[in-house]
Amino acid sequence: MTYEELEKYLKAGRIACTTLNEAASYIRPGMKLIDVAEYIENRIESLGGKPAFPVNISINNIAAHYTPTPNDTSVIPEGSVVKIDVGVHVDGYIADTAITLTFNEEFKLLSEAAKTALERAVEAVAPGVRFSRVGRIVEDVIKSYGFKPIYNLSGHSIDRYTIHSGDVIPNYEDRLNLGSFRRGKVYAIEPFATNGRGHVKEGSTTAIYALKPNPKKIAKLDQTTREIFEHIYEDRKTLPFALRWYTRKFSLDQLESSMKILVSAGLAIAYPVLVEVSNGIVAQFEHTIVISDKGEEIITTRC
Ligand code: MN
Ligand code: MN
Numbered sequence: 001m002t003y004e005e006l007e008k009y010l011k012a013g014r015i016a017c018t019t020l021n022e023a024a025s026y027i028r029p030g031m032k033l034i035d036v037a038e039y040i041e042n043r044i045e046s047l048g049g050k051p052a053f054p055v056n057i058s059i060n061n062i063a064a065h066y067t068p069t070p071n072d073t074s075v076i077p078e079g080s081v082v083k084i085d086v087g088v089h090v091d092g093y094i095a096d097t098a099i100t101l102t103f104n105e106e107f108k109l110l111s112e113a114a115k116t117a118l119e120r121a122v123e124a125v126a127p128g129v130r131f132s133r134v135g136r137i138v139e140d141v142i143k144s145y146g147f148k149p150i151y152n153l154s155g156h157s158i159d160r161y162t163i164h165s166g167d168v169i170p171n172y173e174d175r176l177n178l179g180s181f182r183r184g185k186v187y188a189i190e191p192f193a194t195n196g197r198g199h200v201k202e203g204s205t206t207a208i209y210a211l212k213p214n215p216k217k218i219a220k221l222d223q224t225t226r227e228i229f230e231h232i233y234e235d236r237k238t239l240p241f242a243l244r245w246y247t248r249k250f251s252l253d254q255l256e257s258s259m260k261i262l263v264s265a266g267l268a269i270a271y272p273v274l275v276e277v278s279n280g281i282v283a284q285f286e287h288t289i290v291i292s293d294k295g296e297e298i299i300t301t302r303c
Contacts, residue, residue, distance in 0.1 A: 013299025052087030054242035113145035136173035148198035196280015
């Protein structure tokens with residue numbers, strides 16, 4: 001990793017950290033999700049970054065992948081548990097970080113379980129350490145609070161312009177996972193804790209998509225769908241996006257029908273919301289770690 005690359009990771013991390021800290025003191029029950037999302041995404045841009053993905057605002061039993069839809073009228077509910085997951089990129093160098101806001105005393109310990117699991121997990125990250133070792137720490141800490149980790153959600157390696165670049169850092173001791181941390185690489189560690197069964201499934205709403213270019217398939221698209229594809233690809237390449245980002249340029253009807261076409265043609269991937277299978281409440285914390293020649297640096301705590 002070059003000095004310039006490390007600087008860009010550090011800048012992305014600083015922007016993500018600042019944005020998330022500000023969001024944490026700003027968000028209150030009763031606020032509209034769309035306002036929270038726009039506040040966070042605008043802040044990322046005003047600090048000199050770009051969203052690496054639409055901000056995820058996942059409430060209660062929704063573990064991940066909820067972002068406000070274009071006409072979203074929902075608000076942060078009283079007494080809720082809210083995960084704010086922010087991704088920032090600077091020239092494609094990505095920082096990924098999340099916190100849980102708990103507007104209900106009853107779930108403070110659940111949130112603390114995920115937070116402590118993350119703190120212990122990042123302490124253990126070093127070149128040569130097995131991913132499953134970190135998974136075991138996450139699982140042990142969360143279980144010591146009397147909760148379960150979410151077994152089918154995991155941390156991941158990060159590459160330029162690629163949020164999930166292949167390595168899986170489990171949230172339990174997965175003995176089949178033989179991978180280990182390497183110097184020169186970047187990792188997101190993200191424990192999820194729940195009072196439910198510890199698994200997520202796909203829900204019925206999708207608000208996040210990513211494009212998958214294929215020149216042959218693009219040539220067969222209708223005019224409007226091709227225009228939408230090209231406009232979004234110019235902006236995002238293969239990074240995830242939300243339809244609400246493009247409703248100034250295209251009508252929502254157009255966007256929705258074109259996304260259906262793109263997904264079924266294999267030119268786009270849909271990321272449906274992920275809900276806990278037993279409707280358990282979910283808490284999450286996440287940091288991004290760069291392992292450079294100088295050692296391990298948690299880039300999302302420096303602000
Ligand atoms: Mn994240
Ligand atoms: Mn992540």
